[in-house]
Amino acid sequence: EKCQAQTMEDTEVAVFTEVASQDCHFHKKGAEIYMVLEGRMVIEVEGQPYDLDAGDMIVVNPGTVHQVKQGSTNFICRVVTIHCGGTLDKYLA
Numbered sequence: 595e596k597c598q599a600q601t602m603e604d605t606e607v608a609v610f611t612e613v614a615s616q617d618c619h620f621h622k623k624g625a626e627i628y629m630v631l632e633g634r635m636v637i638e639v640e641g642q643p644y645d646l647d648a649g650d651m652i653v654v655n656p657g658t659v660h661q662v663k664q665g666s667t668n669f670i671c672r673v674v675t676i677h678c679g680g681t682l683d684k685y686l687a
Contacts, residue, residue: 606675612668618661618687624678626654628662633669637662659687 609631618638628637629651637644637652639660644652654660662671 604677606678606680607672608675609670609672610662611670612664614662616662616664618659619684620659620687621656621675621679621683622685623656624675624683625656626660627674627676628652628654629672629674631670631672634667635662635669635671636665636667661687 612633612635628635628646630646630648632648634648635646637646637654637660639652639654640658643663646652656677
């Protein structure tokens with residue numbers, strides 16, 4: 595399911611868990627900062643998996659293909675998208 599996002603002029607902030615729907619995508623303009631608040635999350639960036647624990651963060655630059663992997667681990671993650679265009683700047687890979 596799609597998580598709710600707080601939208602500002604050119605920035606979005608959302609919090610999601612392992613049950614949120616994810617797909618492999620990229621943004622032409624937006625950069626995303628993923629911050630794991632609780633648990634362990636796996637994100638694949640340009641085909642490379644990264645294990646992130648609570649307190650870890652990763653920045654995904656524009657044009658970079660990425661996907662949060664769903665698995666058996668529970669997590670809570672905050673994502674901040676800068677220079678966001680919402681769904682207009684999301685492209686499936």
